[in-house]
Amino acid sequence: MAARQQLTPVLRRLQLPRAAANINRTRQAALQQSLSRPVRCLSSSRPRCFHQTTAVAATAKHTSETYPDIQRDARFAQLTPEHVAYFRGLLGSESAVIDGATSSDAADDIEPFNSDWMRKYRGHCRLVLKPSSTDEVSQILRYCNDNMLAVVPQGGNTGLVGGSVPVFDEIVVNMSRMNRILEFDEVSGALVAEAGCILEVADQFLASKGYIFPLDLGAKGSCHIGGNVSTNAGGLRLLRYGSLHGTVLGLEAVLADGTVVDDLCKLRKNNTGYDLKQLFIGAEGTIGIVTKVSIQCPQRSAAQNVAFFGLESFDKVQQAFREAKSQLSEILSAFELMDEGSQALVRQVTNNKRPLESQYPFYCLIETSGSNADHDSEKLAAFLEDVMEKGIVADGTLAQDETQIKSLWAWREGITEALSHLGGTYKYDVSIPVKDLYQLVEDTRARVDEAGLLGDSDEFPVRAVVGYGHMGDANLHLNVSTRRMDPRVEKVLEPFVYEWIAERQGSISAEHGLGLMKKKFIGYSRNPTMVGLMKNIKNTFDPKGILNPYKYL
Amino acid sequence: MAARQQLTPVLRRLQLPRAAANINRTRQAALQQSLSRPVRCLSSSRPRCFHQTTAVAATAKHTSETYPDIQRDARFAQLTPEHVAYFRGLLGSESAVIDGATSSDAADDIEPFNSDWMRKYRGHCRLVLKPSSTDEVSQILRYCNDNMLAVVPQGGNTGLVGGSVPVFDEIVVNMSRMNRILEFDEVSGALVAEAGCILEVADQFLASKGYIFPLDLGAKGSCHIGGNVSTNAGGLRLLRYGSLHGTVLGLEAVLADGTVVDDLCKLRKNNTGYDLKQLFIGAEGTIGIVTKVSIQCPQRSAAQNVAFFGLESFDKVQQAFREAKSQLSEILSAFELMDEGSQALVRQVTNNKRPLESQYPFYCLIETSGSNADHDSEKLAAFLEDVMEKGIVADGTLAQDETQIKSLWAWREGITEALSHLGGTYKYDVSIPVKDLYQLVEDTRARVDEAGLLGDSDEFPVRAVVGYGHMGDANLHLNVSTRRMDPRVEKVLEPFVYEWIAERQGSISAEHGLGLMKKKFIGYSRNPTMVGLMKNIKNTFDPKGILNPYKYL
Known part of the structure; x- marks a missing residue:
């Protein structure tokens, strides 16, 4: 009534x-206009949602200080001038090598590659390489593998879990120079592009053809499609177009030892053996560097x-x-x-x-x-x-x-922006079966309240416990908005939230991956058998462990 | 004009x-009526399209005779009465074990499990096991692995490449008793069912809930959803709902050594490590037996x-x-x-x-x-x-x-039926970029014609070279209809067709997999690097090679 x-x-x-x-x-018309706006630069672009983080520091603290438990792996070689000389010779162009050891200017130049946009993670990297071809990526990795030099593959560096920046002195292999659109089939809708192509650039190209990229997310002005594939980005169109496991037709990747895996299929159907490309989708650069992507694009809606x-x-x-x-x-x-x-x-x-x-x-x-x-x-x-x-x-x-x-x-x-204006936020990006989706917010709120931490006045550290997200994908963002740092809050939240999710067979990382941040929590969403099999896969593809160490598994 | x-x-x-x-x-209403018809029995159901085959024999020849080059792997043990006694004790029920050695009746009973429906492949299997639970599958495989007994996982046995029947005396593990629908979430559309559930049964269940299985194919009255997943079946709805790599949410599988891999996720988003389930989709039972499937089902269209x-x-x-x-x-x-x-x-x-x-x-x-x-x-x-x-x-x-x-x-x-009425047919199920899709038919027709083999009268062995298929998926069925066996025809067709496809980066098996038939042709669609990586995967999951030997790679 x-x-x-x-x-x-x-x-x-x-x-x-x-x-x-x-x-x-x-x-x-308005949509077209908005699509033709200039591509946003790195600093102005923000992913739509991010993970748990307390108040973000103005100057980033080194990850090695934040996480003193993580030790540099002594098996990895220290970078020498000879190594740098090899890479200079290999890549030729001045701009393809940033050597932080040469001057304080160079050290400044290297900082954007050393830190994530949230300024939550910061490495000690002294060398950034920007290959312009698959062959260069292959030669870089072969050399690194032979010389036990650790590597961090990096796309647009818009990730939320510290996966795309070094922890210690890993060499950054930044893909921004491999940014060409290579091929588009106007009948089938198959697009082939290099991994460093910016998502919005690819989407604008497709718009001119009446097609659309089957993925959309807040960071599209900076993120690379290679990074999207490597992190299995979800975003706003997943409800309609499905995940990248369904839309990626093929890819090219370089393994740790420099082997090029050419699986750049442009067909929707190809049942000839294990679908190896699927392993690279969401592998966060731990088994190879994705260099090219082939993807099925739907027609753009009128x-x-x-x-x-x-x-x-x-x-x-x-x-x-x-x-x-x-x-x-x-x-x-x-x-x-x-x-x-x-x-x-x-x-x-x-x-x-x-x-x-x-x-x-x-x-x-x-x-x-x-x-x-x-x-x-x-x-x-x-x-x-x-x-x-x-x-x-x-x-x-x-x-x-x-x-x-x-x-x-x-x-x-x-x-997200409103929350960031109000202070620090504990953020959890999770997936839970739809029927229980909001219960997590209520149970968390009750728990924080019972602990006497939630209230309207300044004496309470927690301002609000709120929930929102992609209901269509059973993807919840649980946010605990705080007035100030208070160790009691984290104690009340963790491991409570992870345990709550594990009990309901949810996922502790719906769309943002593991990176450094959630490496230690994988056990809440994956059983030991699966983690063991994953480690076998890692060892098969990267036996020396040079790719994106300290993270993922 | x-x-x-x-x-x-x-x-x-x-x-x-x-x-x-x-x-x-x-x-x-008519659709509803057609959906509620009784499930077709094995013998009356036919997949919509099948592969290259010359005139089908009335009684099947043993595969070991057809392919004398394939030798039984001497590492595998011969079946003994002690083995059979173990399985009888394990599975309990009489109907769960068919032992072909006990009587001629039992030998007859075993024949449907030994041959494919085209009567093109026929093994020498003497033991069929029908487990009713994941635990039973696990114990069967552990025992087989310990005792070096080779195994063929079998679903509805509607395959087209000889993948689901034994070549020699491999034990058939038939999944038909694991046929329950376990769970359905009416809000999210996630269905969980055992691998032996018949596709049409699952779809009828979903129809009653207003949902649809995101896969449809001619054999739906007999094929199992576990078999569909294991062969990455394509079918009629792929254009709309995408491949199983996108719709399967999770699965449970048993590895060769009996290890149960529980990846039965019901979420659309779960970015916590390598997406291992993808390896089982299309693995044709070579790295494990899929026992349960979780799949995202769309709403049924009105x-x-x-x-x-x-x-x-x-x-x-x-x-x-x-x-x-x-x-x-x-x-x-x-x-x-x-x-x-x-x-x-x-x-x-x-x-x-x-x-x-x-x-x-x-x-x-x-x-x-x-x-x-x-x-x-x-x-x-x-x-x-x-x-x-x-x-x-x-x-x-x-x-x-x-x-x-x-x-x-x-x-x-x-x-397909019209062709089978007219005699033998060489059939190729292939995928080629759309622009070249039909050129293969024309080039093949010209080649057969130039060889003087194509004509309207009885003196020509070839009646017609025709093409049809799933245009929306760039999936062509090239069919060469013959009046009689003539070795010159095959010589003109092969390796011409495979080479033609390889030159255009097509797939020699669009939707039906490799099985026994295309094992030796994988090189036309996959490079040695990829085949090498696939062999590593196989060895990681099934080091003794007991699962579906002689096939796939």
């Missing part, structure tokens, strides 16, 4: 524009719509998700979840007017993409009317143009 | 029913439409494919290609009236599936009008009901 009372005013807001087709053409609505319970969120999958089916491209706590923080920081008049415990953002704007608008309106009539959704609004689409997305995408 | 002249009569035929929604409801059209050239087929992907985009679920030669054979055998009035060099069958029947019909009609106006499609027809849908599909699905 409550829902029915809401129906009239809400449906007025939900009313479709008379000339939906025109409006959608405007949206398209129409895009976004709706935002409020719901009274997580049970209703699940019902709405089921209905959206059923009724919007093939056009559903995002189903995002935000709780009231996360929205209150955005409101507090931005002071923007909320999309809905009232407040609800939960909000969802639904995006559709399809080939026919009128059809999509009709489906979305029918869906919203249905879920409101059934009392699943309490209130909702439908974006009428590109500005409104962006404005609605800002309530989801602005959460 | 020619296309414009055609437009009027064709559009009349293409005209949509006034009450499309009702018609589509009828279609749905509406289905099928169109059939004629085209003047393969260039126009490619244009039509591009337009279909662009205009039908998210609702396109199949794009199948048939040449005139293949259709003439179907006409010759069935005597059915052709769907179109005139004949064309090429025909395509397009299927759409979506959540809204009216929208889909409108999109399909607009697409057809557009491609005809542009002169891409010369003529076309749109199915008006479920009967017509089936009737149009019969022109695609009936090709």
